[in-house]
Amino acid sequence: MIKYDKTRDLAEKMDAEDPLKSFRSQFYIPKTKTGAPSIYFCGNSLGLMPKSAKTYTDEMFEDWAKLGVEGHTHARHPWLPYHEFLTRSMADVVGGKPSEVVVMNSLTVNLHLLMASFYRPTDDRNKILVEYSPFPSDRFAVRSQARWHGYDPDEVIIELRPDEGELVSREAILDIIRREGDGIALILIGGVNYYTGQAFDLAAITAAGHAKGCMVGFDLAHAAGNLQLDLHDAGVDFAAWCSYKYLNSGPGGLSGVFVHERHHGRKDIPRLEGWWGQDKETRFLMGPDFNPIPTAEAWQLSNPPILPMATLRASLDLFDAAGMPALRRKSEQLTGYLYYLLQSLPGDNIRVITPEDPSWRGCQLSLQVKNRDKAIYRYLTDHGVIADWREPDVIRIAPVPLYNNYTEVWDFVRLLEEAAGAAR
Ligand SMILES: Cc1ncc(COP(=O)(O)O)c(C=O)c1O
Structure with missing residues (x-):
């Protein structure tokens, strides 16, 4: 020191x-x-x-000019599996297994996709616990999810209360989970609050939530590439984050998603689906049946956008090196x-x-x-x-x-x- x-x-x-x-x-x-x-x-x-971001995107432009559609399979980094080039590095950044991580869409979109799977309210258990003063997009997302399921957001959303100035103590969080947990369907908290910069104890919140039967997810917009995360071992159910902050992927860059392996392949979890979540062996047979990839990739909807993935790959290579x-x-x-x-x-x-x-x-x-x-x-x-x-x-x-x-x-x-x- x-x-x-x-x-x-x-x-x-x-x-x-x-x-x-x-x-x-x-x-x-x-x-x-x-x-x-x-x-x-x-x-x-x-x-x-x-500085390497431009080299990585130039590669795509050159391959597109030279190969046209054949770039999907013959580009130097073929476009069809391009998201896979990001997975291992991204998994290292958040402490997940590669099978638990996928890069896709933008953050708020992914929060909705994940809530479609993991916010399953019932009459007895329908509440969502959120952090104190969440980022507006998170607030809008959870409130609209509550309404989507026919609930009044003012009744089902519980916001943590600060008890140490603007901060919320660990005890206050664990206490509300102990007291209200039986009615909470989902705990969705930011890993680091955007305003106060306070980081939360993901493992303790997850353990407390699970002890009460709640699903536990995190918005890691301000935590990914910032904190040393350990999502798999912490037992987190799901998480999503953006890559344009600490992960330097450029304005509007893509989002990362984590789904714990215990949820892979589960038939009782609903999912909003698209062809990029379809089993890779049979995807191009264009059949009518959806057979999900048995990993977090099952949550993908669309084929990967190569340009923002290329800039993210440039940055993740630096994260690998450091x-x-x-x-x-x-x-x-x-x-x-x-x-x-x-x-x-x-x-x-x-x-x-x-x-x-x-x-x-x-x-x-x-x-x-x-x-x-x-x-x-x-x-x-x-x-x-x-x-x-x-x-x-x-x-x-x-x-x-x-x-x-x-x-x-x-x-x-x-x-x-x-x-x-x-x-x-
Ligand atoms: C905590 C948090 N959640 C959500 C968002 C919204 O991200 P996006 O516009 O990529 O959906 C942000 C953006 O800064 C954020 O900081």
Whole structure:
């Protein structure tokens, strides 16, 4: 464990000794108006572009030009099974078996497809437990699912209540599952809350839910490629995540899905179906009967879109090379360093609402500004920081271990100090 101090020398020393430092040069870093690299702390929203992304997509364009439809089978990475080139790396990112993971569609679409299978309300058990202040799309998705099944969302959706400031303690979550679990059909929680940056204990929530007979799924939009996940061993029933944040697949990039192997091949789980979930041996016989692939691939509907898969493949190759354990180690230190430096800020117009303990957070720290004053955020953006503002009063800062470094963290805190001073 490094003993931090406030000198820039320490930041430079940590950068020099960083075993992952070479990865930064494999990304395009957006520039400021002066041409200097900006401090990009927005990987929690849109990850940076790997330089190799263009090479990987060019390959598809060249093969398409040369081969036309024959690219499905004869492209250098044939298009017909293209999603399979992503599976093992993606499974490593989330701690699933390859048979439990598939890349397809977008996140909200997949949440609906998974709820079609795993939210099976009955008169006695119809509730959905969601996190406190879920991302709007998750809220809309669960509410519309409740209505789809003929229930009033205000009656069946239970939202966790924060009991430690904006945060929800582990005890509060386990307690509500113990108390309400018999009526809960589905627990659907974000792995990391988009606003507070709080990470949840997936294994404990899953075990508590299962003890009460609930299905347990997670939206891992802010957790995949950020936390060290272990979905298979945690026993999670299902999960979905996007790939454009920490997984750098580009705007609107594809979503990953996890379905625990205990659910594969089950005939009692309904599924919305399409031809890409059909058994691969017989798919092109064009027969009338649906024989699902005996893996998570059964949930696929359509043939894979190669362009967004190519950009994702470029990024996943970097994840393979770096490895999640090393990335997480650096992330704990990088964000821990940010936390340390933030403690020394004078004044009281900024408060970190994300937990300090690394087991309760990922890369992101959420800085709540006093009086909802956006001036600090504007000062930062005017001075070359790319971060984001989330209404009503939070600046989200996410140093990402693949391409950010300690010196940027130091420079950012100095700018924040100036900004807070100017705003006082
Ligand atoms: C937690 C969470 N859920 C859902 C979404 C929606 O994702 P998509 O637009 O890819 O469906 C986002 C997007 O940022 C998100 O952060």
